[in-house]
Amino acid sequence: MEEEGKNKIIIAIDGFSSTGKSTIAKQLAKQLNYIYVDTGAMYRAVTYFALENELIGESFFHEEELINRLPEIHITFKFNEELGFAEVYLNGENIEKSIRTLEVSRYVSLVSAVSEVRQKLVEQQQIMGKDKGIVMDGRDIGTVVFPKAELKIFMVASAETRAQRRYKELLERGHNLSYDDVLENVTTRDRIDSTREDSPLVKAEDALEIDNSDLTIESQLDKLLKLAQEMI
Numbered sequence: 001m002e003e004e005g006k007n008k009i010i011i012a013i014d015g016f017s018s019t020g021k022s023t024i025a026k027q028l029a030k031q032l033n034y035i036y037v038d039t040g041a042m043y044r045a046v047t048y049f050a051l052e053n054e055l056i057g058e059s060f061f062h063e064e065e066l067i068n069r070l071p072e073i074h075i076t077f078k079f080n081e082e083l084g085f086a087e088v089y090l091n092g093e094n095i096e097k098s099i100r101t102l103e104v105s106r107y108v109s110l111v112s113a114v115s116e117v118r119q120k121l122v123e124q125q126q127i128m129g130k131d132k133g134i135v136m137d138g139r140d141i142g143t144v145v146f147p148k149a150e151l152k153i154f155m156v157a158s159a160e161t162r163a164q165r166r167y168k169e170l171l172e173r174g175h176n177l178s179y180d181d182v183l184e185n186v187t188t189r190d191r192i193d194s195t196r197e198d199s200p201l202v203k204a205e206d207a208l209e210i211d212n213s214d215l216t217i218e219s220q221l222d223k224l225l226k227l228a229q230e231m232i
């Protein structure tokens, strides 16, 4: 068993929203028999909590109260055999679907700019990766959470390509919205995520950049699998 653990690595996948990080990360983890962690889901879970408790809204953000209530927030993941990935739970409630709305997307960048929120989630993420054998996607995985990750990928794609993808995804899930709203959300989040003071979205120096605007999922997966196997 020890021998097995020795060869396991940490794969950090960072990048802008809707670059297809999670699709690739999920499949990569499956092929390698690794754990996959979607850290965006964790920031979304805290945002969902804030919305449910009326701590954030159109013209207000009770940041201090959210900070004080952080100990009430317990985020867990549970593997769903049917779906083939782990769904996110907030205090025992499956919130996988509820966190993928445009409403949560609207507020998540504000919530994730709060240092106390980041501290709590980063700590939990580091514990999840302590035995390696993990693929984690997010914004600060290769820079803050696992600066020593063996393989770091930074995914980029044009804002229009990303908004198209997200728009299609939301429509398929039955949400009624306009492409312009989605594009607006994507560019606003890019701006807030990359300019916040704590752990802004930046490419780690040793990360490999992949622009997947015109790449198929299969070709990206192929490339990443080869890279991972070389490291392992």
Ligand code: DC
Pocket: 017, 018, 039, 040, 041, 043, 044, 108, 109, 112, 113, 137, 138, 139, 140, 141, 189, 193
């Ligand atoms: O990956 P996503 O779009 O579901 O992430 C939602 C938001 O969470 C994103 O706009 C910024 C924030 N986030 C973060 O600040 N750090 C991470 N490691 C992951 C996500």
